């Protein structure tokens with residue numbers, strides 16, 4: 001191996017935890033604000049980047065919801081989704097599973113048709129260009145369960161294009177059990193289930209998510225390490241955790257990347273993956289996440305290969321597609337060792 005960074009960049013991988021709303025680069029944010037005549041508190045990309053210094057999850061969410069006001073029309077959703085897919089592909093991502101949360105947009109008067117048509121067109125174009133993707137609809141946990149159920153009804157005409165659902169927003173005071181009926185209804189529609197859990201919330205929220213909601217994946221899940229019996233359950237059931245190292249640092253879930261528990265999770269046999277969460281807000285796409293967590297935790301290249309394999313194993317791809325992706329990783333690694 002001549003260059004570990006180039007090897008890691010090209011290593012085939014999947015990204016399973018990113019939010020389309022969190023992929024609006026400052027330049028695109030300003031462009032869309034101009035195009036849609038929306039006034040923002042910032043006038044330059046540098047000012048926006050300076051504003052992206054968060055003190056906690058809540059201060060991040062305030063900016064996150066401010067930023068999404070610029071996405072109005074089909075073309076806007078197309079542009080942000082396309083830009084993300086192109087960037088991810090340039091960093092070795094062969095498959096992306098992307099969240100978008102329509103509730104905030106619909107409240108601003110955006111038409112669900114425009115949102116869905118823009119995102120789906122970008123996904124189709126991405127597929128032609130060589131990156132596959134799946135769409136996950138996210139709802140906000142600070143809203144009511146009735147609002148989540150209403151969202152599920154509204155997306156019904158689009159179900160064939162939607163693989164799963166997720167849930168984000170402030171965890172504390174909004175336990176997973178608040179949404180038991182919603183998750184049951186989503187399961188009944190054949191949707192795959194995940195929820196942000198154990199990011200700022202306690203290990204008990206992760207336990208509720210798997211035992212009461214029956215989720216397929218946990219998004220984040222950092223707090224599981226506080227409860228050894230929960231770690232045993234996650235390991236024995238091979239429930240994936242979509243870890244977002246730089247996001248955790250930026251929203252102060254961890255004080256430093258050196259203190260991140262990713263390596264301890266791997267050593268505990270957990271099915272963990274590395275993801276960017278909100279790449280534009282954190283100025284960190286998947287490759288930067290891999291390089292920074294590798295440096296901080298002294299991960300080996302074999303650890304990185306394991307994480308790349310995990311990303312496909314934990315995906316919502318079919319068994320056959322997962323086997324193909326793992327074979328691509330084997331080929332990539334073998335070709336590198338020949339050099």
Ligand SMILES: [Zn+2]
Nearest residue numbers: 019168196277
């Ligand atoms: Zn997230």
